[in-house]
Amino acid sequence: MGIAVFYKDLGLMDYQEAWDYQEILFYDIHNAKNRNSDLPQCETLAKMNFLLFCEHPHIYTIGKSGKEDNLLINEKTLKDKGAKVCRTNRGGDITYHGPGQIIGYPILDLEDFGLGIRSYIDKLEQSIIDTLAEYGIKGERLDGATGVWLDTEILGKTRKICAMGVRASRHVTMHGFAFNVNTNLDYFGYINPCGFTDKGVTSLQQELGKEIEIEEVKAKLKNHIVTNFEMELKSN
Numbered sequence: 001m002g003i004a005v006f007y008k009d010l011g012l013m014d015y016q017e018a019w020d021y022q023e024i025l026f027y028d029i030h031n032a033k034n035r036n037s038d039l040p041q042c043e044t045l046a047k048m049n050f051l052l053f054c055e056h057p058h059i060y061t062i063g064k065s066g067k068e069d070n071l072l073i074n075e076k077t078l079k080d081k082g083a084k085v086c087r088t089n090r091g092g093d094i095t096y097h098g099p100g101q102i103i104g105y106p107i108l109d110l111e112d113f114g115l116g117i118r119s120y121i122d123k124l125e126q127s128i129i130d131t132l133a134e135y136g137i138k139g140e141r142l143d144g145a146t147g148v149w150l151d152t153e154i155l156g157k158t159r160k161i162c163a164m165g166v167r168a169s170r171h172v173t174m175h176g177f178a179f180n181v182n183t184n185l186d187y188f189g190y191i192n193p194c195g196f197t198d199k200g201v202t203s204l205q206q207e208l209g210k211e212i213e214i215e216e217v218k219a220k221l222k223n224h225i226v227t228n229f230e231m232e233l234k235s236n
């Protein structure tokens with residue numbers, strides 16, 4: 001049996017609301033760890049881990065290392081496009097979230113899984129790569145960058161299909177990944193995605209030339225996350 005993880009699909013949810021919800025779970029795990037540290041091993045309370053999926057309305061988020069000048073439009077244009085901007089405490093630079101994207105927020109105690117932060121990100125990336133393979137698409141890692149990319153060896157053709165930005169404290173994670181499925185890619189034209197000026201962005205829809213049933217993709221991705229992390233999902 002794998003590590004028990006509570007799964008919940010939050011649907012379309014405002015970014016700040018989802019962030020607040022993550023933080024509640026994040027600090028619940030921290031508090032459980034603090035209680036457990038004072039107890040003998042045989043008496044430790046069971047800690048919880050969570051996997052959240054959702055979509056967000058149009059928003060640009062800027063990570064701790066992000067630069068404001070990677071947002072290429074002014075406040076008026078943002079309003080015209082129905083988008084917001086939020087500076088957040090995840091790693092990475094600027095990215096876009098919107099409808100048609102699978103947002104994944106694993107809130108996990110990595111000590112339960114025997115993982116460090118690099119191996120954790122590797123497993124997230126591998127789960128996206130495995131999902132893409134089911135659609136005949138070769139996902140790849142790119143040296144010096146997180147996320148999942150296509151055509152990394154072809155100059156001028158490299159494009160990102162999944163962005164990643166995480167936060168970890170005392171081995172507990174939050175934030176996560178944004179996987180472009182039926183995403184409106186026009187919104188990426190108003191930023192330097194993840195700070196890159198020489199690489200593109202794509203989606204499953206763009207690569208396959210048709211809209212993809214997002215619930216089907218969620219199911220495939222969820223199965224690969226369960227396999228790669230050796231989880232046992234429970235409804236929450």
